[in-house]
Amino acid sequence: MFKKVFRYLILGLGVYALIATLVITFYKDDPQAMIWQDREAFNKRYIAKLSIETPTNLNTVLEYLGSPDLTFAKRDNKEVWQVIFYRTQHIKSDGITTMDECTGLLFKNGELILWGPSAFDAFEQRG
Template sequence: MREQKNRIVPVILGLLGAYLLFVIITITLWDGAERTPDQLDWDDRQQHNVATIATLQMGMEQAQVLSLLGSPDFNEAFTASDGVQMQILRYRTHRLKGDGMTTEDETTPLLFRDGVLAAWGKTALAQLEP
């Protein structure tokens, strides 16, 4: 009977050690996994948007901006009278009311002309006025 207990203890300790190793690896990989902007909660996303917009450069391709910022909160597009394709992507950068909704006045607009970043902020919208 005693011999059976002596054999069971190493098996139990081995299983416990394997389980702990599994948990440590899972937690390490889970915490270390990089999240996309679309996977961030609203507060982290807003901070990400502010920091990323500050690094944008005129002339960046729209696809590159989308890869950095993720899906916009608002998206508008039209063709200008001269045939240029215009698109305005708006990203939330400053919360005004804690009402659970994002409104356009809480966003920073990015203006693209034919898929190239041309302006952002209030300047972007001023370019559209006649």
């Protein structure tokens, strides 16, 4: 009797481990379906992983993080400058997402060139 229960227990744990591994490996997080606290943490983790050495374009960011919370764009001669903001820190519970609750990502012609607090300042200096 004990051997039978032990076998089922081991089998159940094995199936659980297999399912958990498959979910972790193949399930893509959807920022649009997350509650706001999880989405902030998700955005912050992704932005923290960005690197100057690894070129990142606007479409890659939009595909991974979804729609930005705030967006500004302008054309300066033949260059297109765009700064997008993703919420990364909660400041005030008023139902409105403001720039001070977000991290900005600055793109020049679709390529990420700067992110963080100075992104909007650099954007405003263009054109």
